Amino acid sequence: MASENQNGDRRHQEVGHKSLLQSDELYQYILETTVYPREPEAMKELREITAKHPWNLMTTSADEGQFLNMLLKLINAKNTMEIGVYTGYSLLATALALPDDGKILAMDINRENYEIGLPVIQKAGVAHKIDFREGPALPVLDQMIEDEKNHGSFDFVFVDADKDNYINYHKRLLELVRVGGVIAYDNTLWSGSVVAPPDAPMRKYIRYYRDFVLELNNALAADPRIEICQLPVGDGVTLCRRIK
Numbered sequence: 001m002a003s004e005n006q007n008g009d010r011r012h013q014e015v016g017h018k019s020l021l022q023s024d025e026l027y028q029y030i031l032e033t034t035v036y037p038r039e040p041e042a043m044k045e046l047r048e049i050t051a052k053h054p055w056n057l058m059t060t061s062a063d064e065g066q067f068l069n070m071l072l073k074l075i076n077a078k079n080t081m082e083i084g085v086y087t088g089y090s091l092l093a094t095a096l097a098l099p100d101d102g103k104i105l106a107m108d109i110n111r112e113n114y115e116i117g118l119p120v121i122q123k124a125g126v127a128h129k130i131d132f133r134e135g136p137a138l139p140v141l142d143q144m145i146e147d148e149k150n151h152g153s154f155d156f157v158f159v160d161a162d163k164d165n166y167i168n169y170h171k172r173l174l175e176l177v178r179v180g181g182v183i184a185y186d187n188t189l190w191s192g193s194v195v196a197p198p199d200a201p202m203r204k205y206i207r208y209y210r211d212f213v214l215e216l217n218n219a220l221a222a223d224p225r226i227e228i229c230q231l232p233v234g235d236g237v238t239l240c241r242r243i244k
């Protein structure tokens with residue numbers, strides 16, 4: 001849904017990534033000019049399969065997938081982690097970016113949705129890079145921290161799961177990612193609700209997680225162990241580069 005404001009701009013009223021841009025048309029322009037013409041066939045196929053799934057609101061958008069793929073190549077990532085897989089669009093964007101001996105430790109409490117995307121990932125020839133673990137991510141991180149050889153071993157982590165745990169993930173991930181490595185937190189603008197007045201109408205889940213997102217953003221901004229950068233891509237991605 002779009003409406004005109006006083007300046008005559010068409011602005012999205014719905015929740016979702018597009019509300020962060022000036023207009024629907026601008027977002028469509030980005031997709032059609034830069035993203036879709038270069039989207040790998042496997043990612044297109046997975047995007048179309050995911051679009052038919054009832055929870056498709058959760059998927060990473062195609063422009064964000066393109067961004068992740070580029071970022072991973074720019075930093076020469078090899079050992080990576082993803083928390084929150086769903087049908088695997090961001091996972092596939094990652095798997096396609098890594099070298100053949102690259103690794104992704106991928107965690108989700110729901111294996112069923114991962115299995116929707118798995119045949120596409122297999123067909124793309126990148127499934128061997130993925131170590132999927134079904135279950136909550138926090139205990140896996142705690143277990144990894146116990147073994148010192150895992151400390152500083154990850155080049156990149158994409159966090160896209162339960163927003164009320166991001167702070168808990170952050171504490172652990174700072175030990176697991178190497179100095180110079182990157183943690184990317186997804187949905188840090190939370191449908192634009194981070195600037196909504198407390199009494200503004202909001203969907204229940206937006207309202208529920210909003211305080212956690214606000215708390216995370218403040219904590220990241222005050223954390224001297226990282227450099228940060230907020231990108232208004234998708235629903236907002238915060239890149240954190242570990243510096244100590």
Ligand code: SAM
Nearest residue numbers: 058059060084085086090108109136137161162
């Ligand atoms: N990155 C995915 C993509 O590109 O399609 C989207 C992930 S979706 C927004 C969030 C996922 O986090 C869901 O699939 C959900 O099952 C998972 N999740 C929720 N709580 C979790 C937890 N404690 N540990 C691991 N995964 C969790």
Ligand code: CA
Nearest residue numbers: 058160186187
């Ligand atoms: Ca997300």
